[in-house]
Amino acid sequence: MRAWHFSENAYPFLPPTDEYESIRVTLPNRLYDPVKGAELYDRFLTEWQIAEEEGVNIMLNEHHQSATCVDPTAPLVLAALARLTSKARLLILGNPIANRRQPVRVAEEMAMIDVLSKGRLEAGFVRGVPTELLPANSNPVRMNERHWEALDMIVQAWTGHDGPTSFEGRFFHHRNINIWPRPYQSPHPPIWVSTTSPGGAGQVGAHGYIQATFLTGFKGTPAIYDAYRKGWREAGRGIDVPVNRLAYAAMVYVADTEAKARAGAEKLLWYVTANKISPWFRNPPGYSPIEANVKMMLGDAAGGGFGNFGANSTIDGAMANGTMFCGTPDQVFGQIKNFYHHVGGFGNLLLMGQAGFLDHEETVAGIRSFARHVYPRLKEEFPDDAISGRRDAADAAASE
Amino acid sequence: MKRDMIKIGDIDLELHEAGEGPPLLLLHSGQGFSPDDPYVGMLAKHYRVIAPSHPGFGYSSLPEWMDAIDDIAHVYVALIDRLDLPSVHIVGCSIGGWIAAEIATKIMRRIDKLIVVGPEGVKTGRRDELDIPDIFAVSQEAMNRMRFHDPVKAHVDLSKLSQEQMRVIARNAETLSLLVWEPYMHNPKLRHRLHCLTMPTLFLRGASDGLVTADYLERYAQLVPGALIETIPEAGHLPHIERPEAFVAAVTSFFGRGA
Numbered sequence: 234m235r236a237w238h239f240s241e242n243a244y245p246f247l248p249p250t251d252e253y254e255s256i257r258v259t260l261p262n263r264l265y266d267p268v269k270g271a272e273l274y275d276r277f278l279t280e281w282q283i284a285e286e287e288g289v290n291i292m293l294n295e296h297h298q299s300a301t302c303v304d305p306t307a308p309l310v311l312a313a314l315a316r317l318t319s320k321a322r323l324l325i326l327g328n329p330i331a332n333r334r335q336p337v338r339v340a341e342e343m344a345m346i347d348v349l350s351k352g353r354l355e356a357g358f359v360r361g362v363p364t365e366l367l368p369a370n371s372n373p374v375r376m377n378e379r380h381w382e383a384l385d386m387i388v389q390a391w392t393g394h395d396g397p398t399s400f401e402g403r404f405f406h407h408r409n410i411n412i413w414p415r416p417y418q419s420p421h422p423p424i425w426v427s428t429t430s431p432g433g434a435g436q437v438g439a440h441g442y443i444q445a446t447f448l449t450g451f452k453g454t455p456a457i458y459d460a461y462r463k464g465w466r467e468a469g470r471g472i473d474v475p476v477n478r479l480a481y482a483a484m485v486y487v488a489d490t491e492a493k494a495r496a497g498a499e500k501l502l503w504y505v506t507a508n509k510i511s512p513w514f515r516n517p518p519g520y521s522p523i524e525a526n527v528k529m530m531l532g533d534a535a536g537g538g539f540g541n542f543g544a545n546s547t548i549d550g551a552m553a554n555g556t557m558f559c560g561t562p563d564q565v566f567g568q569i570k571n572f573y574h575h576v577g578g579f580g581n582l583l584l585m586g587q588a589g590f591l592d593h594e595e596t597v598a599g600i601r602s603f604a605r606h607v608y609p610r611l612k613e614e615f616p617d618d619a620i621s622g623r624r625d626a627a628d629a630a631a632s633e
Numbered sequence: 634m635k636r637d638m639i640k641i642g643d644i645d646l647e648l649h650e651a652g653e654g655p656p657l658l659l660l661h662s663g664q665g666f667s668p669d670d671p672y673v674g675m676l677a678k679h680y681r682v683i684a685p686s687h688p689g690f691g692y693s694s695l696p697e698w699m700d701a702i703d704d705i706a707h708v709y710v711a712l713i714d715r716l717d718l719p720s721v722h723i724v725g726c727s728i729g730g731w732i733a734a735e736i737a738t739k740i741m742r743r744i745d746k747l748i749v750v751g752p753e754g755v756k757t758g759r760r761d762e763l764d765i766p767d768i769f770a771v772s773q774e775a776m777n778r779m780r781f782h783d784p785v786k787a788h789v790d791l792s793k794l795s796q797e798q799m800r801v802i803a804r805n806a807e808t809l810s811l812l813v814w815e816p817y818m819h820n821p822k823l824r825h826r827l828h829c830l831t832m833p834t835l836f837l838r839g840a841s842d843g844l845v846t847a848d849y850l851e852r853y854a855q856l857v858p859g860a861l862i863e864t865i866p867e868a869g870h871l872p873h874i875e876r877p878e879a880f881v882a883a884v885t886s887f888f889g890r891g892a
Contacts (some may be wrong), residue, residue: 372814374808
């Protein structure tokens with residue numbers, strides 16, 4: 234099991250929620266104080282450095298025009314981390330390539346960071362939440378098709394070493410692809426793709442890329458992992474799916490007493506609760522499949538990419554859902570073990586370990602308690618070369 | 634109203650037809666075509682009304698290569714040819730008006746007369762101000778106020794819809810996103826092509842239209858030689874829905890009564 238400290242670079246110093254319409258897309262940036270923002274960047278970079286000192290890897294993400302994640306150009310932060318760290322793997326999860334105009338530029342950014350970090354890059358690619366579409370001026374329709382075409386083009390750019398190649402696709406065109414530098418890792422950095430739906434996971438599995446899923450809990454995760462394993466096997470990658478191909482992101486807070494852990498976890502819930510978004514930004518037409526929209530009209534679904542967040546707004550609710558692991562080291566180890574077996578095994582735990590008003594000392598205490606008292610046990614109990622999931626397709630079918 | 638599926642290139646096109654008289658190609662707005670809307674029957678008393686569902690709307694297919702209003706215009710140029718219409722009137726509402734304007738730049742001599750109703754399609758205003766308010770960044774209530782003089786009429790009772798109707802609504806909305814998202818509600822080329830429109834053209838607008846303003850319509854109309862402008866009072870963006878009698882009266886007075 235590999236663990237990754239993930240922080241969204243949130244800017245929490247906002248007026249009461251009834252004084253603004255939406256924390257994403259329309260929140261005026263006059264509410265952002267660049268002086269406080271600079272202190273926050275300092276702090277979050279330091280926390281990633283501390284994670285590295287504790288033997289934990291580093292993960293960051295990217296959102297736009299949002300106070301929840303003031304990291305609109307994650308490759309810049311990653312470039313800084315490439316110089317500030319020397320051991321940790323550096324995971325960007327990820328590049329929103331359905332919303333970027335030039336995949337070759339993304340390939341260049343990633344290759345440069347891979348060289349700067351001497352081969353520590355883990356390159357993730359995400360479709361992105363609905364609230365990214367207006368900030369990117371990006372069409373909600375056919376995002377998935379753009380995502381996969383862009384990723385193919387990036388891999389082509391990374392792996393061609395004999396002068397220019399060309400790519401003329403449905404969405405992206407480039408006549409002269411010949412990037413300098415090429416990636417440090419060969420044939421290219423490990424590729425991650427996040428998805429929260431079984432349909433998406435099947436495609437990721439077919440490609441053999443590392444599949445990450447966020448806060449999908451006990452309920453949603455098994456179907457996603459099953460779909461990944463099915464896609465993997467159907468693509469002829471073999472019967473056995475290594476656990477290191479699968480990742481799960483949850484809110485995690487560990488302390489020496491349950492009371493202290495719950496106090497930290499309470500602050501982590503900002504992830505879920507600081508999420509006031511105008512309803513019309515949650516589901517722009519074309520983002521969700523037609524059938525999902527029909528279900529929303531029928532009142533069966535809460536709608537949008539954040540549909541299941543509401544139930545996670547308390548510690549007990551989130552823990553029951555499997556979206557939060559919280560408590561003493563023994564308790565958290567037990568919770569993760571339980572989740573691991575429930576979903577069939579995964580090799581990467583993405584720790585949402587900082588949110589909102591969880592201050593520096595509290596964040597660092599959480600990282601250290603996890604790294605020192607839980608992580609070693611996870612590594613021992615769940616080796617990286619373990620196999621994920623049922624080996625027999627009939628068993629998988631029976632669980633559906 | 635007769636309904637057929639016909640093949641145009643790789644598209645399965647849903648085609649509604651009713652009435653006799655001079656052919657009138659009726660191009661629907663972004664909410665799709667409903668043959669039961671009262672104005673349709675009223676038009677069919679005077680004209681042979683030919684009303685396709687645009688590719689991606691209703692039951693018309695949407696091939697993966699299509700992503701622009703102008704792509705649809707090309708389909709209808711082929712349709713006019715297929716139906717062997719030496720000449721045709723066109724009425725287009727909202728994006729249907731935009732499609733009509735694109736068609737008119739291609740086969741100007743085959744179009745008798747043209748009416749565009751609350752049309753989008755050109756950018757005429759400042760670059761730091763949207764010509765058409767962002768329909769993807771407002772509440773349903775605000776949209777209803779922009780679309781209707783009397784927003785109460787915009788209300789759709791979801792509980793009365795079949796799942797099939799919901800599917801069509803969701804698909805229409807998706808296709809609309811695909812077509813108008815960027816460049817937003819316009820084709821930058823279109824305004825430079827409108828000079829060649831030779832047919833009599835009427836720009837029609839509901840007086841309470843909150844999407845297509847009077848200023849926008851006037852700037853648009855100025856790009857078309859000799860175009861006239863008329864306003865229908867107490868109607869919003871969809872005067873054909875909100876004021877069918879006044880709308881049909883405006884059409885027949887401009888086209889002549891036909892049959």
